[in-house]
Amino acid sequence: MSLAPSPLSPLTELQTTRYGLFIDNQQVEPADGAYLDVLNPATGRVWAQVPDASLADVDRAVASARAAFEGEWADWRAADRAAFLIRFGQAIADHADEIAQLQVDENGKLIREMAGQARLMPEYFNYYAGLAQMPTGHTNPLHLKQMLNYTVREPLGVVAAITPWNSPLLLLVWKLGPALAAGCTVIAKPSEITPVSTIRIAELAAECGLPPGVFNVVTGYGQPSGTALTTHPGVDKIAFTGSTATGQAIAAAAGRSLKSLSLELGGKSPNIVFEDADLTSAVNGLIAGIFGASGQTCMAGSRILVQRSVYDRVVEELAERAERITVGDPQDDRSEMGTIACRPQYDKVLHYIDVAKGEGARLVAGGTPATVDGFEGGLFLRPTVFADVRNDMQIAQEEVFGPIAAVIPFEDEDDAVRIANDTQFGLAAGVWTGNVQRAHRVAGKLRAGTVWINNYRKTGYNTPFGGYKQSGVGRENGPDALREYTEEKSVWVDMGQGVKDPFNPRA
Numbered sequence: 001m002s003l004a005p006s007p008l009s010p011l012t013e014l015q016t017t018r019y020g021l022f023i024d025n026q027q028v029e030p031a032d033g034a035y036l037d038v039l040n041p042a043t044g045r046v047w048a049q050v051p052d053a054s055l056a057d058v059d060r061a062v063a064s065a066r067a068a069f070e071g072e073w074a075d076w077r078a079a080d081r082a083a084f085l086i087r088f089g090q091a092i093a094d095h096a097d098e099i100a101q102l103q104v105d106e107n108g109k110l111i112r113e114m115a116g117q118a119r120l121m122p123e124y125f126n127y128y129a130g131l132a133q134m135p136t137g138h139t140n141p142l143h144l145k146q147m148l149n150y151t152v153r154e155p156l157g158v159v160a161a162i163t164p165w166n167s168p169l170l171l172l173v174w175k176l177g178p179a180l181a182a183g184c185t186v187i188a189k190p191s192e193i194t195p196v197s198t199i200r201i202a203e204l205a206a207e208c209g210l211p212p213g214v215f216n217v218v219t220g221y222g223q224p225s226g227t228a229l230t231t232h233p234g235v236d237k238i239a240f241t242g243s244t245a246t247g248q249a250i251a252a253a254a255g256r257s258l259k260s261l262s263l264e265l266g267g268k269s270p271n272i273v274f275e276d277a278d279l280t281s282a283v284n285g286l287i288a289g290i291f292g293a294s295g296q297t298c299m300a301g302s303r304i305l306v307q308r309s310v311y312d313r314v315v316e317e318l319a320e321r322a323e324r325i326t327v328g329d330p331q332d333d334r335s336e337m338g339t340i341a342c343r344p345q346y347d348k349v350l351h352y353i354d355v356a357k358g359e360g361a362r363l364v365a366g367g368t369p370a371t372v373d374g375f376e377g378g379l380f381l382r383p384t385v386f387a388d389v390r391n392d393m394q395i396a397q398e399e400v401f402g403p404i405a406a407v408i409p410f411e412d413e414d415d416a417v418r419i420a421n422d423t424q425f426g427l428a429a430g431v432w433t434g435n436v437q438r439a440h441r442v443a444g445k446l447r448a449g450t451v452w453i454n455n456y457r458k459t460g461y462n463t464p465f466g467g468y469k470q471s472g473v474g475r476e477n478g479p480d481a482l483r484e485y486t487e488e489k490s491v492w493v494d495m496g497q498g499v500k501d502p503f504n505p506r507a
């Protein structure tokens with residue numbers, strides 16, 4: 001059977017392709033026939049349409065996922081789920097180029113970054129395939145005689161996986177791997193900016209033998225599609241990645257029906273350079289930390305803290321390096337930075353450049369749109385560096401989610417830790433130093449879910465990722481992520497003589 005995408009209809013006149021909701025292993029039309037446009041941010045061209053799902057569509061997807069949860073899927077052994085995950089990973093590997101390409105068309109990130117992520121995804125599935133067959137419970141020693149107690153972990157139920165546009169598939173895979181390994185069913189709600197790639201991998205899952213309804217996709221905006229999922233009584237868990245503001249709204253909505261919740265939210269991560277660091281390596285790490293993915297990563301090292309004694313030198317090198325970055329066609333391997341993913345985000349980043357100037361930060365690189373020959377409609381920006389930022393400025397406190405570095409001087413270790421922790425966020429941090437004691441001392445004091453020492457922006461399936469403070473609730477990846485998709489049941493067994501009459505124990 002062909003694995004080519006099966007769009008509902010090619011709209012040849014506009015050269016766009018219309019996709020459907022993905023429910024019960026097939027693309028279906030939305031109940032009210034409403035669609036939204038998908039734009040390529042490098043060309044400005046509409047290249048696809050997907051349903052703008054209504055409440056009726058969400059009801060249909062939830063009913064399908066519930067039926068699947070209680071149907072054939074419930075009979076699959078852990079070994080069967082593991083074998084599926086390995087097959088699915090292989091299918092993704094076989095289609096890595098196509099999957100990478102779709103995401104570049106959606107969000108304008110570099111093909112080499114998207115291709116790298118696509119190649120990594122099978123490893124996530126392989127990892128959770130292994131964990132799917134690990135023991136899930138305990139036998140618990142009791143304070144009572146002749147009683148046995150054991151625990152089992154059971155799949156939590158129907159999971160709504162709501163994802164952002166910056167790494168549409170990798171962040172979905174972080175949820176799909178453990179959810180399917182645990183035996184849950186999943187309804188993915190990708191960002192309205194990047195929906196097509198998610199439909200595509202749902203097709204691949206179906207081709208790999210996943211029963212209908214185990215992995216559905218509902219496309220649409222936060223309102224009404226997203227809220228329909230977060231308030232739906234048939235959804236047991238919400239696994240969300242996105243902005244802190246949306247996460248707060250989702251937590252409030254989910255609270256009303258007490259759904260299980262994991263939230264991976266925003267950041268304003270400090271990347272801290274001490275005077276004893278290898279400055280060549282540090283500057284490379286600072287550049288990668290903020291300009292990788294055009295700064296559109298939750299873990300962007302957007303606050304660069306530099307010790308006063310090396311401050312001028314680091315600022316000068318950063319500015320010079322930022323100006324040298326090649327902004328260009330995301331499909332071109334020579335490009336070092338692609339586009340901003342969508343017009344509202346582009347306008348937001350430009351707004352923050354004005355805010356930073358107004359606050360008195362010193363612009364030392366970039367600060368304007370970039371022009372790329374042949375891509376006049378593209379959302380390109382120059383890598384931008386602001387020096388002499390104070391930590392109480394908006395540019396240091398609010399997440400921009402774009403290629404804007406805010407450089408802040410500090411005096412000593414205590415000062416660095418104080419500034420680093422003076423934020424509502426707590427997602428990640430970097431520490432650059434040649435002093436091993438200092439490295440661990442500072443890592444221990446930083447209120448962040450991930451700390452990199454003499455490196456930046458590394459993640460993996462085998463170690464937890466998540467935020468302190470307003471950067472999130474719960475952790476993804478690593479062995480414990482599987483628990484986030486299970487309920488724990490305690491089972492009591494009487495191994496004695498049975499139960500006596502409680503009101504007449506001698507009888």
Ligand code: NAD
Nearest residue numbers: 163164165190191221222226227242243246264265266298
């Ligand atoms: P967003 O919060 O605007 O949207 C994320 C998703 O939520 C989209 O699918 C959107 O349609 C949906 N949504 C919006 N409003 C909703 C509502 N009221 N109810 C339910 N769903 C709703 O985020 P974005 O702009 O797509 O992505 C950028 C943000 O994501 C940044 O803040 C970034 O830091 C964060 N992010 C976090 C991580 C992490 O792991 N911590 C990773 C990547 C991105």
